[in-house]
Amino acid sequence: MGAIIQVKDLVKSYGDFEAVKGISFEVMEGEIFGLLGPNGAGKTTTLEIIETLRAKTSGEVIVDGINLDKDPQAIKNIIGVQLQAAGYYPSLNLKQIIDLFAGLYNRSVNPMALLDTVNLRDKAKSNFKELSGGQKQRFSIATTLINEPKIIFLDEPTTGLDPQARRNLWDLIKQLRDRGCTVVITTHYMDEAEVLCERVAIIDSGKIIALSTPNELIDKLLDSGFKREKEVKGANLEDVFLNMTGKEWREG
Numbered sequence: 001m002g003a004i005i006q007v008k009d010l011v012k013s014y015g016d017f018e019a020v021k022g023i024s025f026e027v028m029e030g031e032i033f034g035l036l037g038p039n040g041a042g043k044t045t046t047l048e049i050i051e052t053l054r055a056k057t058s059g060e061v062i063v064d065g066i067n068l069d070k071d072p073q074a075i076k077n078i079i080g081v082q083l084q085a086a087g088y089y090p091s092l093n094l095k096q097i098i099d100l101f102a103g104l105y106n107r108s109v110n111p112m113a114l115l116d117t118v119n120l121r122d123k124a125k126s127n128f129k130e131l132s133g134g135q136k137q138r139f140s141i142a143t144t145l146i147n148e149p150k151i152i153f154l155d156e157p158t159t160g161l162d163p164q165a166r167r168n169l170w171d172l173i174k175q176l177r178d179r180g181c182t183v184v185i186t187t188h189y190m191d192e193a194e195v196l197c198e199r200v201a202i203i204d205s206g207k208i209i210a211l212s213t214p215n216e217l218i219d220k221l222l223d224s225g226f227k228r229e230k231e232v233k234g235a236n237l238e239d240v241f242l243n244m245t246g247k248e249w250r251e252g
């Protein structure tokens with residue numbers, strides 16, 4: 001499969017400050033691609049430029065053969081973007097919000113089937129503000145799927161979730177990939193990137209400093225003679241926690 005996203009020499013300046021300093025990368029069709037980097041590295045800026053939500057300073061972005069400069073609307077039609085929670089209508093219930101979005105996209109969707117995908121069928125009649133943090137995250141992922149996108153963008157989708165909810169969201173993201181969706185994700189959790197991503201780009205101060213599979217990056221570090229200071233045990237505290245509290249969703 002070929003590249004579905006091509007980014008070439010992308011630059012973004014905010015006034016005198018260059019937040020993205022000429023980065024180039026490709027995302028392959030059907031992969032889960034991770035953008036990793038410390039706070040302020042330029043991940044969200046890069047993502048929002050590709051999503052057509054922020055103007056770039058220079059460079060080229062092509063999504064599924066569509067040039068961002070020529071037809072941003074055509075790009076919008078084939079992508080799913082996880083919206084900020086604050087963007088939802090507080091007085092509508094989940095089913096009504098899905099119906100509303102489906103109308104905006106001019107798509108016919110089965111709201112209950114969509115809620116099943118993210119394990120929220122029981123909450124169909126609840127308002128968004130009545131959901132827990134994990135439920136809100138899952139619902140926001142459900143809304144990215146309404147227009148049956150070829151690519152979905154998830155900006156730190158598991159931040160603030162408990163270990164059960166994180167693992168279940170990982171399963172959901174893998175299922176979307178298995179259904180043919182390309183997924184671009186940003187995260188600060190390296191365990192998440194290692195489990196989910198076929199390839200990752202590490203961004204630091206607006207530049208890509210590494211781009212490969214997690215395995216290759218780890219092997220390269222080991223080849224350089226790297227050794228952990230503390231010997232690693234066969235399990236960690238998260239394994240203890242999950243073993244004692246179970247892996248099922250905790251909040252409906």
Ligand SMILES: Nc1ncnc2c1ncn2[C@@H]1O[C@H](COP(=O)(O)OP(=O)(O)OP(=O)(O)O)[C@@H](O)[C@H]1O
Nearest residue numbers: 014015017019037038039040041042043044045046
């Ligand atoms: N609208 C803006 N105006 C001015 N500077 C901005 C603007 N948006 C982002 N920046 C700056 O650009 C840099 C990159 O920000 P960006 O949000 O892309 O980083 P990030 O990698 O997503 O960080 P985080 O992990 O904290 O979300 C930061 O130094 C930030 O302060």
